[in-house]
Amino acid sequence: MALAIFDLDNTLLGGDSDHAWGEFLVAKGIVNSEEFKTKNDEFYRQYQQGGLDINAYLRFALQPLSKYDSDTLNAMHATFMDEYIAPLRLPKADALLQKHRDEGDFVMIITATNSFITRPIADALGVETLLACDGEIINGRYTGEPAGIPCYQEGKVTRLHNWLQETGHSLDGSYFYSDSHNDLPLLKVVDHAVAVDPDDTLKAAAHDAGWPIISLR
Structure with missing residues (x-):
């Protein structure tokens, strides 16, 4: 059984769910619209350029969650799923x-x-196994702080290797599909790297490495 690993945003989805959540919070008036949108857009730009401070971004993204209980958050997310x-x-x-x-x-x-x-x-999407950045939860509520190893750039490799040790799976015959140069560390450790609608940096790296380039759009 080979692993088929997928990035989510701009790979399995035709957009970025993280940035879209920020747009949702602004549109619904849940956050200070102008200030939050400016910061959200700036963090997204930093991500695209490969210079994102992931912990600073996570604190920004998780802070609004700390204001609500789980039932309220789940109701908000259901609307987000439908509309965004x-x-x-x-x-x-x-x-x-x-x-x-x-x-x-x-x-x-x-x-x-x-x-x-x-x-x-x-x-x-019908995918049970998910490795993602996590927010700290105490007494059933988000604190606004990140928890554990961020699942970003080299952190994705670390998180995956930890999961492999826990589950007994291996990377033999493994695939990884991604759109982003931020995922080059993980693309380089699987057996079959595939660039999906890649950004310019990943497209160049894929050409150099002989990786397939596909579109899901």
Whole structure:
């Protein structure tokens, strides 16, 4: 059974769920609109350029969650799924996931977006195993602080190796699909790296390495 590992944002989805959540909070008046949008856009720009301070971003993204109980957050997320995530679903991505399932592969998602945002998305995609950035939870509420190793850049490799040790899976025959140069550390450790609608930096690296380049759009 080979691992078929997928990035989420701009790979399985036709957009970025992390940035979209910030847009959702602004649109619903849940945060200070102008200030939050400016910071959200700036962090996204830093991510695209490969210079994101992941812990600073996580504190920014997780802070609004600390204001609400789990029932309220879940209701907010359900609306977010309907209004923002459903339009980002890609039929070709669903078909690729199913192709790997049909071939007997173990499908999983590894994403830098926090698990509050991504767990329901992974569920909607039919993917049980998710490695993501995590927020600290105390007494059932988010504190606004990150927890554990951020699942970003080299951190994705660390988190994956920890998971492999815990589960007994291996990277023999493994695949990883991603759009982003931020995922080069993980793309370099799997047996089959695939660039999906890649950014310019990843596209150049894929050409140099002879990796396939595909589109799910």
